Amino acid sequence: MTDSTQIAVKAEGLHKRFVTSEGEVHAVNDVSFEVKAGDFVALHGPSGCGKSTLLLMTGALLSPDEGLLEIAGENPYALKAEGRAAFRGEHVGFVFQQFHLIPYLDVLDNVLIGELAGEKVSLEDRARELLDKFNIGHRLHHVPSKLSIGEQQRVALARALLREPELILADEPTGNLDPENSEIILQHLADFADDGGAVIMVTHDDRARAAAKTSMHLDGGRMQGGDQEKPGEQESA
């Protein structure tokens, strides 16, 4: 992992517009920010304000119409599609509200799926270690449907961490969880940041926002109140 003063993500003047039948939607409008290694950032704002869009752009999944994005000092959008996929595999981990585990693979395989994206090196030890740490080491060979919701999200988090990315992007990771399980996930994300990783987490949840060290508020596609603000501030829901 990178040292804590290093910039994990840098965005400059990002724009994303969508053309729909009802007209153009300026989903992300001139957004700039920097997230350093060790940062745990909550991204919040009203529904439809462009949080997911911004997160996808930050994750090298959606190319911005304008602006520059760098992850670990490299612009992923300068790469071709396959190069960008490999880049994602190496630098970014994703956690989703719906977990998106593969239903027919057991816990261990769900975590190890990342091996398909990388070099042919076995990461099984690392996977077992992560799962042990997340307290699901005893359920390695169970399929996701046999797990509790909280367990499923922990498997998803282990999958995101398998290849030791610099950056975790989480879209409402606690959106489906009870407070207890939310707490566990937030704690693991905080641990990841403490270990020198960077986390950007989209959330509506105040408790989640509180768990993050900093927050960014998005409204109508624009970043509000400066680059980054302190958590605990109220937002209009």
Next chain:
Amino acid sequence: MKLSRLVTREIFHRKMNFFLTLAGVSLAVTCVLATLAAMRSYDLNSDKIIAKMEADTQAQMKKLEDDIRKTMKGLGFNIYIFPKDQDMSEVYDQGYASKTMPEEYATTLANSKIVTVNHLLPSLTQKLEWPEKKRTVILIGVRGEVPLAHRDPKSPLIDPVKKGELVIGYELHRSLEIKAGDEVTFKGKKFKVGKTHPERGTKDDITIWMNLTECQELLGKIGRINAIQALECNCATLDRLGEIRAELMQILPDTQITETGSTALARAESRNKAKETAKKQIAAAKANRVQMSKEREKFAGILLPIVLLFAMVWIAMLALMNVRERVTEIGVLRAIGVSAGIILSAFLSRAVLAGLLGAIAGVVDFALIYPFVKERFFQGVAMSEVVSGSEWIVALLAAPILAAVSAWLPSLMAAQKDPADVLRHD
């Protein structure tokens, strides 16, 4: 984590989709094999029927020929040798030739090593009036058999007429009340009646036989004859006249030959007719086989593409369903860095596996069912005759390729899914 693991796990998870794909392939393979087998078995069967017809005809012909040969050997057959310039219509009209040839011809023939002829009888025949009795008679001058130089002497077929004697036909001796031992005058010459014949119902009944030399003197034709009868000819081939003619023409180029009618000849003819009919039947059966075979090919030419098309559409639809079900999975895989190539291989290898297993199932199905329906649908032809070893292999190889081609488009769609589209709703 290997791709193969992902593929097999997914197959076990979505068994129904995979099974339906496999079943489609196996049905298509069975269909193709059955169509092929049906066509081949019909062709083979009609070939067999024709071959049997040919063999039967041949056997029958052979038996007929043998029969004829036997009968002919028993009977022998008889020919007449006439002077070459003799008009044959005259012979048929009056019963003998008016032209003559030298008597030595008989000796020449006898001294040649002719093998096809057993007995040679030269004769001089003429119809004339018996002036002393005012009767029209047929006078035949005969001599004893001309011994064949190269043969052991055989018992003569016909008793020669002794000099100074006559042999008289039935009608003559009956109406003139002549008996053997009587003395009669013929053209001023006295003869003893050596023998009288019983009734024969032919012109023999008005015939007088005389010693050849005396006859020649009497008719002023010394040293001449007008026919040589060759009796009990035997030939190896059925075209005996041709054979004997070829042989005789070399020895006596100045003659012509006819065969006297016989039952053997009639049989030979009927045999030729039978052979002709059988040939026609075989030709008709062959033409029919070609026609039917063409029609079946035409039918297969329509059926097979339809079967293949259906199979391909079926595989493509199921693959598409599979892709649709796995959109999120694809999005996640792409997001975490899995390449489009691996996604494509995942879907294609699934299709190839279904194709291969389907082909195996189809081939096994066909092989298992075949013995039970062989009699009913495949003319009882053995399976090894309708589908060759290499065709089994082609079926096993072609099906996976076909499956891959069919699943190509859906797989490509999967590989090109934009993960952002899939994941933005989250």
